[in-house]
Amino acid sequence: MSIIVNLDVMLEKRNMKSNELADIVGITTANLSILKTGKAKAIRFSTLEAICKALDCQPADILEFVED
Amino acid sequence: MKTKHVLILMKIISWIIFIGLCIKAGALIISSCVSLFVNHEAAKDLYLGLDLSNLYEYDKWYFIAVISLIISIAVLKAYMFYLVIKIFLKFDLKNPFTLNTANLISKISYVALSIGVIAIISNDYNKWLITHRVETHILCDFGAEGVLFMAGILFIVSYIFKHGVKLQSENELTI
Numbered sequence: 001m002s003i004i005v006n007l008d009v010m011l012e013k014r015n016m017k018s019n020e021l022a023d024i025v026g027i028t029t030a031n032l033s034i035l036k037t038g039k040a041k042a043i044r045f046s047t048l049e050a051i052c053k054a055l056d057c058q059p060a061d062i063l064e065f066v067e068d
Numbered sequence: 069m070k071t072k073h074v075l076i077l078m079k080i081i082s083w084i085i086f087i088g089l090c091i092k093a094g095a096l097i098i099s100s101c102v103s104l105f106v107n108h109e110a111a112k113d114l115y116l117g118l119d120l121s122n123l124y125e126y127d128k129w130y131f132i133a134v135i136s137l138i139i140s141i142a143v144l145k146a147y148m149f150y151l152v153i154k155i156f157l158k159f160d161l162k163n164p165f166t167l168n169t170a171n172l173i174s175k176i177s178y179v180a181l182s183i184g185v186i187a188i189i190s191n192d193y194n195k196w197l198i199t200h201r202v203e204t205h206i207l208c209d210f211g212a213e214g215v216l217f218m219a220g221i222l223f224i225v226s227y228i229f230k231h232g233v234k235l236q237s238e239n240e241l242t243i
Contacts, residue, residue, distance in 0.1 A: 027243060031243050032243075034241065034243060035243045039241065040241050040242070040243045041237075041238050041241040041242060042238070042241070042242040042243075043242070043243050044242060044243065047243050
């Protein structure tokens with residue numbers, strides 16, 4: 001897929017663990033893992049908003065477009 | 069809650085029909101084998117008064133052809149209800165759209181189509197026998213139109229189900 005999810009990078013920058021972020025955002029660690037591994041087909045604006053709020057970043061910091 | 073009760077009732081009815089059709093198919097196979105290899109008098113009452121003795125006396129091969137068609141319809145009907153039971157065993161109301169269920173519905177539609185085609189052949193063959201003045205004592209209606217209509221509807225339902233599976237998996241992968 002040409003949309004890359006850089007959640008790992010942002011988590012490392014903020015020194016936060018996956019399960020902490022999952023708790024703050026209110027999603028399961030399994031779903032966060034789906035998002036991190038790029039298996040997700042879509043992301044809700046509400047989830048994106050919660051992630052940006054928790055990591056204090058912009059959507060562009062998490063999502064990146066790379067030509068196939 | 070109401071749907072759950074209806075499903076349980078349908079499951080029980082399907083089991084009863086399946087057992088009934090298995091008995092019918094088994095009885096037809098055994099009685100036709102008996103009439104062919106042991107005693108041809110058995111052709112007078114093959115199953116619930118099905119009398120093909122005239123046909124047997126006219127020509128044994130015509131008898132074999134007719135009984136083969138009747139047996140294949142009975143066996144396919146039993147197999148169709150076996151597939152219906154399989155759906156009920158794996159059906160989950162919370163997560164109904166599974167690829168397995170969609171494939172089973174599609175399989176049922178193909179089996180129904182086969183039954184319909186065999187029923188049409190049986191009808192025409194029976195009519196042809198009557199024109200040759202052979203009394204077969206079978207009604208010339210195997211319900212081909214109804215089964216073919218059901219096959220068409222089931223094929224559409226299976227297609228919708230497959231689309232539902234795709235939508236459900238997409239929904240599950242939306243975070």
